[in-house]
Amino acid sequence: MKEIIDNYEAISTLVISFIALIISIIALYYTARSFLLKSGHKIRSDISTVSDIDTDEIYISSVTLENLKDRATVIFSIYLKMGRGNYLEIENFNNRPLILKPFEVYYKEYDPVVFYSTGVNKVSISKLIYNRKIKKKILLSTTKGKYTVKTNINRWQPILKLFNNHYTALINPIRYTVKGKGFGNRIRYVLIFKNENGDEEIIKINDKRESLLKFKKFTLTKESLESSATLKAFLDQKKEEQKIKYESLEIVDFQNRIEQISEQYDKGIEKLEKLSFWDYNIKGWIYTKIDDYKLERKNRQNRRKVSKSK
Known part of the structure; x- marks a missing residue:
């Protein structure tokens, strides 16, 4: 019985010593790391x-x-x-x-x-x-x-994937901002009111009924939203009737701006869907090789034309 107790105490002492050693190593590691963080440049x-x-x-x-x-x-x-x-x-x-x-x-x-x-x-x-x-x-x-x-700094950019696989889609958000604030494509007009103190208030207008009820003392009409000119005339009239106060008013035809931006892109909208492993890794690889070959052949033809012209 005494031998069992002695063995148990020896094992306990060994375990405690081992744990103390581990704690000491961890403490030493963090001390050294803290010292290195505060010394030199990196x-x-x-x-x-x-x-x-x-x-x-x-x-x-x-x-x-x-x-x-x-x-x-x-x-x-x-x-x-x-x-x-x-x-x-x-x-x-x-x-x-x-x-x-x-x-x-x-x-x-x-x-x-x-x-x-x-x-x-x-x-x-x-x-x-x-x-x-x-x-x-x-x-x-x-x-x-x-x-x-x-x-x-190891900056990862998905354009590197595009060069290796032309089935890769780089999707960019297109925004148009007014006074540093962006609005969605359902907005028709952005109204920028400026009071006599120079403070500005921005109000967005769309075709929803909630937009027609933006103002407390009057309601916008659908006729007033036909163009920025009709909307300006309508609000100027309400100003004369003292139903609204502002020093100046700027109306941004947001839909017109969106149309101008959209002219730079194709008219249709492609709906992206999930690609299977086969589509992306196999078909995409084959398509990329064919596409690269066509581009290289076209570049060779152009170089020959340039060399002949010289």
Whole structure:
């Protein structure tokens, strides 16, 4: 009996010691992690480049910096290093340094450039940007000197799926806003009332009965909704009758704006449905290969025509 008790106590001591060891390791891990979060710099970044019809030069359209440390980082400037000895200044904060707070994200968009220069010489960086063999790094000028961003933000974009499978649908919401607020396609008019203090009130109108009863002292008529002109005349009359007060009135013909936007798209509406595994992965793959082949053949024909014309 005494041997059993002794064995039980030994096992209990061993278990308690093991649990204490595990707790100590976990505590040590979190202590070390907390220390590492508060020491040094760790920033990851992402840049986007754009080439459009507004400029001959490719340019940086946006930059994102994410602070992964539990301490602030002071940044004086951001550079893109392209190969050896080529430094493109993206942003200069010398007059007002950027303070990237703990776990904060900095994002900024940029407009097109006219050209690039080194001193008094105009230069082009298109070959440096497009050449994938040339290594590109984001460099930051900080209070501790140069910091090389070693990790990039892994942004996933479904357009990559589209290139591999043309059955992929990239669905974009189309909105039209008035004074920063978007409205649905059933809205006919958006009324913007401005009072003598300059305050604005926005009222949306559709064909529903509830819209005809928007105003307390009168009811809108269906005749008044025939056009923005008839609606304006109707409301101006009610203003003269002192049934409504406003300093100025702007009427946005929302349906007309929607029609203008819709003209840029096909008239019909395709109803998307669920694709089966066979449709998306097999038929989609076959369709993509055929489509890519047709495009490549067309491009070859165009290149031959260009070479013959020369």
